[in-house]
Amino acid sequence: MRVHCTAEDLLRVTVADRPAPLVELGLAFEMLQRRDAHPVFGPWRQRTTRTLPRLARPLLQMVSPLGAGPLFLDPPSRDLEEGMDQILSTPRARARAELRRMCAIDRPLTPWVRDLADRDRDAWQILQQAVHTAHASVIAEAWPRIQAGFHAETAWRSRILAQQGLRAALTSLAPSIRWSGLTLEAAFPRDLELTLNGHGIILQPSLFWADHVLAAPHADGRLLLIYPAVTPLPLRDTTTSGDPLSALVGSTRAHALRLLVEERTTGDLARELAVSLAAASMQAKTLREAGLIVSQRDGKAVWHWCTPLGLDLLVHGSP
Known part of the structure; x- marks a missing residue:
């Protein structure tokens, strides 16, 4: 992955001020489908798979273990209800484009996914129920620990940014990150080129993700850089x-x-x-x-x- 920044973007690097429940939910479902023998998430994956309610399982058709899901599915919202409103108001063209992109990566084009792309009302009600059920099963009970871990991580990241500068704050997000001029380069499972336009970057740690840095557009035009927290949730x-x-x-x-x-x-x-x-x-x-x-x-x-x-x-x- 290569992120081409402007000087204005680098002057507008900030650290997120709160965890985003639907971002964490999407990343949890991505980690849930991994097949690597991760020493921390392996046992968590087994426990969560056994207890995952049937009504939450449709999300597995939409979210890839490669660290990618439809961008409309995990908005960086303040809470579940705000995020759910954003999901349900996704324009048909955007939903179809995102689902097509996911199926091109590694998701099956199931009848339900096809109905979602066509904005079928029943299909979107299933999606709404799946998100609510998955949040209750995976996120809600752990939310106090997620918040505590998030705020400990961002306090430390802010300290690095203030005392050691931007280079140290960004290159310590993951071992593979390096700078080439104004371009941030990082390991990624596929070729990805992003060109920023001066709106800035938000650093968003995740307690459910334990792999490469992820990038997603924020609604206000900034780039969301999602990186694994030092201590993931199963070790909290x-x-x-x-x-x-x-x-x-x-x-x-x-x-x-x-x-x-x-x-x-x-x-x-x-x-x-x-x-x-x-x-x-x-x-x-x-x-x-x-x-x-x-x-x-x-x-x-x-x-x-x-x-x-x-x-x-x-x-x-x-x-």
């Missing part, structure tokens, strides 16, 4: 005991980061955290991809230690 603690660092990265990673003010191997981390080598390696990988630690192999051992960003987070994230 129900309580953080007043510890801001645990609120951002989770209690286990907070402990790991505090340990890594001194160099330690993966084996050291596993012993200190009382977890398996694989689990310690996963925690180190996430901290490394967030720019909080660096790792270096020495023979069979891998050593880890804090970056300046990680140390800064430790200092300002202490309870």
